Amino acid sequence: MINKPLSGMGNSKPQGATVLGPGDFPLGSPESRVAARLRLQSVGVGGELPSDCICFPEKEQPFFCEPYEEEIAAKVKCPLHGDRFQQPAYVMYVSKWRREKEPARRQRLSPQHQKAWNASFPPELWPAEEEMEGGKLFLRLKDGTRLLAYELEVRASAATSSIVSTLGRAAGSRAGLENPVL
Numbered sequence: 649m650i651n652k653p654l655s656g657m658g659n660s661k662p663q664g665a666t667v668l669g670p671g672d673f674p675l676g677s678p679e680s681r682v683a684a685r686l687r688l689q690s691v692g693v694g695g696e697l698p699s700d701c702i703c704f705p706e707k708e709q710p711f712f713c714e715p716y717e718e719e720i721a722a723k724v725k726c727p728l729h730g731d732r733f734q735q736p737a738y739v740m741y742v743s744k745w746r747r748e749k750e751p752a753r754r755q756r757l758s759p760q761h762q763k764a765w766n767a768s769f770p771p772e773l774w775p776a777e778e779e780m781e782g783g784k785l786f787l788r789l790k791d792g793t794r795l796l797a798y799e800l801e802v803r804a805s806a807a808t809s810s811i812v813s814t815l816g817r818a819a820g821s822r823a824g825l826e827n828p829v830l
């Protein structure tokens with residue numbers, strides 16, 4: 649495994665040499681492509697025609713097997729309508745068996761539902777494989793890109809609003825100077 653420190657940002661090397669900065673993603677690499685794609689999705693892809701609606705149909709709300717799926721799906725907004733499904737979606741423990749049947753079940757839903765699903769989970773990248781590492785949950789997409797899902801999961805899991813606000817307060821107090829007085 650290559651794990652270079654990100655120390656080349658200052659770029660004090662003489663110009664002209666074709667040296668790749670260690671912090672740069674190679675152009676066209678999976679990382680850069682996925683990053684670009686995610687950015688596009690969160691902004692909403694251009695073209696404001698009605699056919700660009702990527703909302704889930706009202707009667708075919710998405711079914712999420714994992715909290716991070718809802719988080720990811722919610723980040724993708726419809727260019728016409730914004731939020732694409734009712735939140736919070738109901739997420740419960742879903743067995744592996746049930747999860748593996750989901751893609752087939754979705755195939756039987758309306759084209760609009762599939763379009764909505766694929767907008768956040770392009771079939772060339774999803775479903776991802778889950779990998780636990782050091783207490784963190786990573787998602788390995790089909791092209792090899794790894795996303796960190798752990799933080800998403802924490803934020804999206806049910807009944808965490810109090811935890812989130814606690815975390816927010818903790819972060820807020822930490823954002824100030826190391827002040828022992830509350």
Ligand SMILES: [Zn+2]
Pocket residue numbers: 700701702703726727728729730
């Ligand atoms: Zn829409």
